[in-house]
Structure formats: C-alpha cells, structure tokens
Amino acid sequence: MxxxxxxxxxxxxxxxxxxxxxxxxxxxxxxxxxxxxxxxxxxxxxxxxxxxxxxxxxxxxxxxxxxxxxxxxxxxxxxxxxxxxxxxxxxxxxxxLTRCLKRISKRDTGKDGIIVTALAGARMQALCSFAVKNNLKGMNFAIGIPGTVGGGVMMNSGTAHGLIKSVLDSIKILLPDGHIKIIMKENLNFDYRRLSLKDEVKEANQGRPIILGACFRLHPSDPHELQKDAEKKLKARKERQPRSLPSAGCFFKNPLSGKTAGELIDLAGLKGKSTGGAEISLKHANFIINKDRASASDILALIELVQETVSKKFNINLELEVKIVGQ
Ligand SMILES: Cc1cc2nc3c(=O)[nH]c(=O)nc-3n(C[C@H](O)[C@H](O)[C@H](O)COP(=O)(O)OP(=O)(O)OC[C@H]3O[C@@H](n4cnc5c(N)ncnc54)[C@H](O)[C@@H]3O)c2cc1C
CATH class of the missing domain: 3.30.43.10 (Uridine Diphospho-n-acetylenolpyruvylglucosamine Reductase, domain 2)
Incomplete structure (x- = not known):
C-alpha cells in the first residue's frame, strides 16, 4: 500500500x-x-x-x-x-467527540413543542436528565441507555418504550470533504438499531458522515409525573440487566416476530456458557459479559456458538446488534 x-x-x-x-x-x-x-x-x-x-x-x-x-x-x-x-x-x-461536542440547549417553537439540541459527544443520560429538569416529555424511553448522543442516533437506540427516531427532528453531519449539513428526519432511513441517509442524499454527499449533533422535538409535561416515570424505568432496567460486569448490552437483534433473542438463547440452553473469560449472562441471556479478562476472540467464539446453536434448534439466524470493528 x-x-x-x-x-x-x-x-x-x-x-x-x-x-x-x-x-x-x-x-x-x-x-x-x-x-x-x-x-x-x-x-x-x-x-x-x-x-x-x-x-x-x-x-x-x-x-x-x-x-x-x-x-x-x-x-x-x-x-x-x-x-x-x-x-x-x-x-x-x-x-x-466527548471533549469538543458536548453542549445541550433548548429553544421554544410554540405549539410544535420544544427543540432540544444535543451535540454528538454529550451523554445520552445527560440529555435525558436535561429533558426531565426542563419538564420536557419524550426522552424517558432512553433512561439508562449508556453512551453518547452521536452513538444513540447512529444506532437508533431504544427500548420497549420508544426509539430515537420517534423524537428526532434533524441531525447535523460532517461530510468527509469537510462540509457540514443539516438533514431533516424525512431524509433519514431508520431500521432496527440503524440509521442511514436516504439514497438521494447519500449520492449527493458521498461518504460516511460523522454526526455532529441532533435536534429532538419534546413537549412540556408535568414535572412530578416525569420524574416518577424516569425513576420507575431506571429501576426496572437495573432489575433486568447485569450491570456489575463489563458488557455491550444486548448482543443480538430480536427477530421481527416471535421470541426475543434472549428467550431463544435461554431456550437453547446457553445461559452461563463460557469461552475463556467471556460468558453468556445468567441474568439476561442476550448479554455477553466479560467475566474474567476476556479477549475479543473469546467473545467471537461465544457469538459463533450462539448463532450456530440457535440456527440448528430453531432455524433462526440471530443478527448482531453489537458492531464488530477492527482487523
Ligand atoms: C449495559 C448496557 C445497556 C444497554 N442498553 C441498551 C438499550 O436499552 N437500548 C439500546 O438501544 N442500546 C443499549 N445499549 C447499547 C449502546 O449503549 C447503545 O447502542 C448506544 O447508543 C451506543 O452509544 P455509544 O456512544 O457508546 O456508541 P458506540 O458504541 O461508540 O458506537 C456505535 C456505532 O456508532 C458509530 N458512531 C458513534 N458516534 C458517532 C458519530 N458521532 N458519528 C458517526 N458515527 C458514530 C460508531 O462508529 C459505531 O458504529 C446498552 C449497552 C450497555 C453496555
């Protein structure tokens, strides 16, 4: 080269x-x-x-x-x-981007609600707290999702209570040639844990964009109700998910219908299975945890075991939600 x-x-x-x-x-x-x-x-x-x-x-x-x-x-x-x-x-x-892009601000748009702008390096939990503190409804579905706003938008992150796409208004992106553009929600495609630009926008701009920030449309609400709802959602998450050991959240996407990925992995008898230092969580079968100095190869081996076993038992191909990067 x-x-x-x-x-x-x-x-x-x-x-x-x-x-x-x-x-x-x-x-x-x-x-x-x-x-x-x-x-x-x-x-x-x-x-x-x-x-x-x-x-x-x-x-x-x-x-x-x-x-x-x-x-x-x-x-x-x-x-x-x-x-x-x-x-x-x-x-x-x-x-x-956590050092250069972390501001969160709001502006009133009258009857259409309040636009909250969060830069890509701001934490998703800072955005959720900002919304609650400003008595704004819409972000509570994301309470407890770790990571940044940029990652959350790119992943179209969400829970059973909602998805980023449902509150997003527009995104600001940096193109590889250095140009900055604002793209409205109508020109974005959202899939399960994925955001992409529509073809016509992609062709005009070329290359993979960097998300600089996003605008969210939220609505005034009762502060007491908002706070209560946020606490309830956070408590439920803590009870469901293994939080004390390193993980990347749910490893596999849920199939479009029928049982969840976690249920299938559990039914396949894989809970607690381990390779090297990596283990399929006993608490939540869709979590692979780093129990004892696991390597990426340990985790890749577990992924293969899950996909092969679930495919053989249920004829279902589990797709990865976690992004694998590197050589
Ligand atoms: C304990 C735990 C619980 C979780 N629970 C949930 C959950 O309930 N729901 C859910 O959806 N996810 C969940 N996740 C997964 C994860 O937190 C989310 O996907 C999160 O939104 C990722 O944000 P991040 O900043 O860490 O992104 P990263 O993991 O750093 O990146 C994710 C992808 O986005 C790209 N990216 C990141 N920032 C930018 C940017 N500014 N511009 C362009 N591309 C960018 C990266 O290149 C990568 O491809 C959980 C993870 C953990 C560890």
Missing part, C-alpha cells in the same frame, strides 16, 4: 510523518497505540494506531480533511458501549 509515496506495512497505517503531524497538531489530545479496551464498555480490544480527542469542532474538521487527503482511515466512536473491537486492534485513527 502506498501513502504519500511511501510503501506501508498493511498492519501499520500511520507512517512517521503522519505521527509527527498528529503530535504537533493535537499535542496531549492524541495517543498512539492506544488500547481500545479503555474505550469500550466490554473492556476488550487491541490498540488503535492513533486515538484523537479533538478539543474544538474546528480541530475535528481539520483532522477529517487531513485524513482524507492522506488516505488514512478513521472511525468516530462514542463511548464504545455497542462495540466489540477485535484483538488485533484498529488501523488508522479512532476519534472521540
């Missing part, structure tokens, strides 16, 4: 010139060979060649343009609560 005239080892994306540029530009906000286990809720994963935490939005734009010009792949992540990073790590640059 040739980058900037130099031949690169395919397992190392960054040459010394690139490292020097990153170091000069980002100083203590860049780390090299950073273990991704520090940045994922599963606590597994190899190293990223570079890990950049831009302090200002302008730095992010500059980084994206530079990466593109130099053919260096980048991956924007949130809090890594839906990610399994492979043991061999991530070539190129991993970027987080």
């Amino acid at each position: 040739k980058i900037g005239g130099a031949t690169l080892n395919p397992f190392i994306m960054l040459d010394s010139d690139s490292k020097i540029w990153l170091e000069r530009r980002f100083k203590e906000s860049v780390r090299f060979d950073e273990s991704m286990s520090k940045h994922t809720s599963l606590w597994v994963g190899g190293t990223a060649d570079a890990f950049v935490m831009p302090e200002k939005p302008e730095e992010l734009v500059e980084l994206i343009k530079w990466s593109r010009q130099n053919d260096i792949p980048y991956l924007v992540i949130g809090d890594g609560t839906n990610l399994l990073v492979k043991d061999s790590g991530i070539r190129g640059i991993v970027i987080i």
